[in-house]
Amino acid sequence: MSRLGPNHRAAHRKSDDAYLRELGYEPVLTRRMSGFGNFAISLSVISVLSGCMTLYGFGMNTGGPAVMLWGWLLVGAMVMFIGAGLAEVTSAYPTSGALYYQAEKLGGRKWGWYTGWLNLLGLLGAIAGIDYGAALFTGAFLNLQFGFEPTPGKIMVIYLCILALHAGLNLFGVRLVSILNSISVWWHLGGVSVIVGALAIVPSHHQSADFVFGEFVNNTGWTSPLYVAVIGLLLAQYTFCGYDASAHLSEETTNAQVSAARGIIHSIGWSWLAGFALLAGLTFAIQDYAGTIGSATGVPPAQIFLDALGLAGAKALLLVVIIAQLFCGNAETAAASRMVFAFSRDGALPGSHLWRQVDHRTGTPRNAVWLSIGFAAILALPSMYSSTAYAAITSINVIGITPAYAIPIYLRIKNRHLFRPGPWNLGSWGVPVGTIAVVWVVFVTVLFCLPQSRPEDGALVSVDTFNYAPIALIAVLTLAWSWWRIQGRRSYEVPAQNFDRSAGTYEDEVV
Secondary structure, rough: OOOHHHHHHHHHHHHHHHHHHOOOOOOOOOEOHHHHHHHHHHHHHHHHHHHHHHHHHHHHEEEHHHHHHHHHHHHHHHHHHHHHHHHHHHHHOOOOOOOOHHHHHHHHHHHHEEEEHHHHHHHHHEEEHHHHHHHHHHHHHHHHHHHHOOOOHHHHHHHHHHHHHHHHHHOOHHHHHHHHHHHHHHHHHHHHHHHHHHHHHHHOOOOHHHHHHHEEEEOOOOOOOHHHHHHOHHHHHOOOOOOOOOHHHHEEOOOOOHHHHHHHHHHHHHHHHHHHHHHHHHOOOOOOHHHHHHHOOOOOHHHHHHHHHHHHHHHHHHHHHHHHHHHHHHHHHHHHHHHHHHHHHOOOOHHHHHOEEEEEEOOOOHHHHHHHHHHEEEEEEEHHOOOHHEEEEEEEEHHHHHHHHHHHHHHHHHOOOOOOOOOOOOOHHHHHHHHHHHHHHHHHHHHHHOHHHHHHOOOOOOOOOOOOOHHHHHHHHHHHHHHHHHHHHHHHHHHHHOOOOOEEOOOOOOO
């Protein structure tokens, strides 16, 4: 493989910045991320050691091993179609705004506006889902190490500490974020190898292949196996979220038109392989199915480690998982804060003049980082009172961000005469690939608005089993509609025209 010399890299930076100016934006973020770093941030956000592990207990109850394994293969294949369609559009429009900028260019102002709000909901929901999952696993580790009782209140304290850690790391600048993400790639791939290898070699007993690939379990209260099976796809669909991070960091990436597109595709592909190996390794190693579901640690994978490897082995593997989840949450914070910055840069958010400010020393949108962390903290509060709130948070992530993925792909198909492909493109396959992607997104969006479990008294829903994700979706769309009428139609402009090139800042406006 050839390496680019300093002069060649400088030429790429000039080309990247020149193209960004053609798209209407003056470069203000620091472009220090390599193609590998761009790939690394999406792989870190997808994080099979976060999504697969935190929702593994959900999968055990909602379809069991058969749905987890076959569902992973099905969802992974469909996500590859979405990723390919999104990568093609990203290559043409590599900006921090990513999805909403693409929708704006291909469909008009309102398409961009609502896409941005959906994308923002999904990204902020992802921070909450990832970091709350890391808090759960940290609680499980402390339970094994110190006898710590992982109550909802204590988990919330751990969660807030993790959010604060990620805020601090992101305030240091994109260079540190890029370095951590590069480490994260090898930690994830190595971690999966260590976990699967240990679970394959150490236990004296393993489940049969018939069990792993054919056992169906329904502890949801619903009687329809088909309904339970499709609800069980949430585990895989939630994990396969966040690869738009490559697009959101494109203004900080060299050779962005190619690197960001490749980052999306490669992160999905490697996660697909690693996640299947991880799920299979965990399921083969289950010693006591009922005992794993009802684990005192509050985290079924921790019980699998404990039963299969003993206390020392369980604690070691839990640390591997927790560190991977911390990498994941840090990367997601970076992606979400860039979305907040970009959307504010175009005047879309209340108080936009605050959230688009960039620290001149680090090149980081500091206020956007704090807004992302603060909203994620609020979003997880219902977890203190509802046992199903965590699954609802993950659904918020899916039903917010997944439609946002599909909108620019749909508009690229609908208005193909407006689309000018970038250097990474699908050629004649763009329309059929995009069509499959859009159909799948419509399916999963409807699916994850449905209730995921049924009360024991036979009622359709209760306070504990109600799926709050549709409420969050309705709330954000209502906020988007209201703010459009109050201010957005006057302040929202893509690309923003209020940048003072001589001062390097945006003109403040009264909001």
